[in-house]
Amino acid sequence: MRIEIKVKDRIGISQEILAIFAENRWNIRSLEVVSHFIYVHFMSSKLALIDVQNSLSHRDDIVHCLSVDLLPTQRREAHLKTLLDTIPDPILDIDQNGIIVIINTAAQSLLKELAFTIEGQHIDQYIDQSFQAMLNSSVSNFSLSFLEHSYLADITPIFSEHSSSGVILTLRSMNRVGQHIALIQSREQAEFDNIIGENSAIRLLKSQTLRFSELELPVLISGETGTGKELLARALHNASRRADAPFLALNCAALPENLLESELFGYAPGAFTGAQKGGKPGLFELAETGTIFLDEIAEMSVYLQAKLLRFLQDYKYRRLGGTKELTANVRIISASHQHLPQQIERQLFREDLFYRLNVLNLSIPPLRERPDDIILLAAHFIKMAALQVARKVPTLTEQALAALKTCQWPGNIRQLQNILFRAVALNDSGVIEKSDIDGALSQFSAVDLPISHNTADSVESDNNIVEQLQWSDWHSAQEQFEEDLLKALYPLYPTTRKLAERLKVSHNKIAMKLRKYHIS
Structure with a gap:
């Protein structure tokens, strides 16, 4: 009592x-x-x-x-236990000798297959690293294997009267970490209702994507730059059985080969100089049970193409520098604005990888082939822009709308969005005239260029770009010429290596100039 x-x-x-x-x-x-x-x-x-x-x-x-x-003490202990048990991550209280003192409910759920309790036993029996080494390390978070499962671990020392009396070990599953990363990558809604368009090709695209979402096969999305390939990939993921799992996107053109490899596969502790002491999980681990979107897949090196092909055969892989074979439960969605069969003919893309990725195919039509959808898209982007700049939503005159519909939109939906955002931001009258559209278009004429699927078309576009560039006097022209030239050619040659080859200069010089003019 x-x-x-x-x-x-x-x-x-x-x-x-x-x-x-x-x-x-x-x-x-x-x-x-x-x-x-x-x-x-x-x-x-x-x-x-x-x-x-x-x-x-x-x-x-x-x-x-x-x-x-x-x-009162018992009540506080009960509240604390309830608090710990509501945390979804496994938590282990370990004393200074490595003995497990207490675990929460999430940790207990991992031990269902064990016929005994781990409390009172040494932690080294259940992890792939030395507890003493972790205790002496300055690293407070690292990856480790607990009961043969990979986790990101946080280690928090407990001090009693200025001396260590143990640690709290928190294990975060790769799936939960991947979900947090996916949330950081994009908080935008990506449902089929967010794909704006009533064109017959868009309606067919939506229905195909919805059917493909029910399957567990790789999908290849093709379409010109700015058509919304990532939005379509996210909508496909959100309509699938994997919707509650992470969706992680990676632009293959944005990273050099070695970094891209470690981003995909991760690396083991001490894999190379400068590597994190605890190693690092790759996207294949972080996206467990979810989807990985590989944008600009054509920019992947032939070496990585071979490694990705090997992964797609049985979804098994090893971290860089690691010996343990891991299995990933992920769906691969890839995309490219380039014509991959032509890249295969030029021996820039592996034919066998193409067949692995192209099990299901979705092709997004360019904006110039769906002019009637420009009305819907324009209304949507004008409303978005007005909200961002805290202004009343302006109206669009018939002449301005006609100018939008007759434009070829080489940069597709992304270019249309940029034009309308600029027009709304600079508008004070509440009415967007044709002159406002023409003025905004003139600012992008040297930058937004069509990405053709044909090499001959690309060369022709290349020549047109150079002809369109203008400058005034020698004193101010050189830097302006460099900036305009790089902005114009970068969409056609979206890596520093390709752009350096096109302009016949060093790779380092191109990288330096791109940084100087903030071109990415």
């Missing part, structure tokens, strides 16, 4: 009450005293509350004597 005694606070009252209990020979299991309150836990099961109340009834310094479920 547990009781709460409220008293009038004065020196010695606790001792007097305990003396009364001692006279009655009542065994006490625990006692807590706080200001104005005395909490007592009696061991005897036969003792009744009325007996205690009668023993104290003659005292006028006692306000009340009530029965309680828990003592």
Whole structure:
């Protein structure tokens, strides 16, 4: 039985009450005293509350004597345990000798197959690293294997009177980490309702994508730059059975070969100079049960193409520098604005990898082939732009709309969005005229260029670009010429290596100039 005694606070009252209990020979299991309150836990099961109340009834310094479920310390412990058990990540309390003291419910759920408890045992029996090495390391988070499963671990020291008394080890599953990364990558809604368009080709594309979402096969999305390939890939993922799992996107043209390889496959501890001490998981681990979107797949090196092909055969891989074979449960969606069969003919893309990736195919039509959808897209982007710049939504004149519909839109939907955002941001009248559209288009004429699937078309576009560039005098022309030239050619040659080959200069010079003019 547990009781709460409220008293009038004065020196010695606790001792007097305990003396009364001692006279009655009542065994006490625990006692807590706080200001104005005395909490007592009696061991005897036969003792009744009325007996205690009668023993104290003659005292006028006692306000009340009530029965309680828990003592304050027990109540705090219960709340703390409830708090720990609501945390979805496994948590282990480990003392300074590596002995597991206590674990939460999430950690217990990992031990269902074990016929014994791990509390009281050494942590080294269940992880692939030395606990003492982790304790001596300056790294507070790293990847490790616990009961043959990979986790990202956070280690938090516990100090008692300026000395370490153990650590708290928190294990985060790769799937949960991947979900957090996916949330950071994009918080935009990516459902089929967000794919704007009533064109017959767009309706067919939506229906095909919806059917493909039910399958577990690789998908290859083709389409010119700016057509919304990633939006379509996200919509496909969100309509699939993997919707609650991570969707992780990686642009294959944005990273050099060695970094791209480590991003995909991860690396083991000490795999190379400068590597994190605890190693690093790759996207194949972080996207477990989810989807990986490989954008600009044509920019992947032949070496990585071979490695990706090997992965797609059985979805098994090893981290860089690692020996343990891992298995990934992911769906691969890839995309490219280039014509991959032509890249195969030029021996820039592996034919066998193409067949692996092109099991299901989606082709997004360019904006110039769906002029009627420009009305819907324009209304959507104008509303978005007005919201961002905190202005009233302007109206679009018939002449301005006609100008939008007659434009070829080499940069597709992305270019249309940029043009309308600029027009709204600079508009003060509340009406967007044709002159506003023409002025915005003129600012992008040297930058937004068509990406053709044909090499001859690309060369012709290349020549047109150079002819369109203009400059005034020698003093101001050189830097302006460099900036315009790089902005114009970079969409056609979207890697520093290709652009350097086109302009017949060093790779380092191109990289330096791109940084100088903030071109990416």
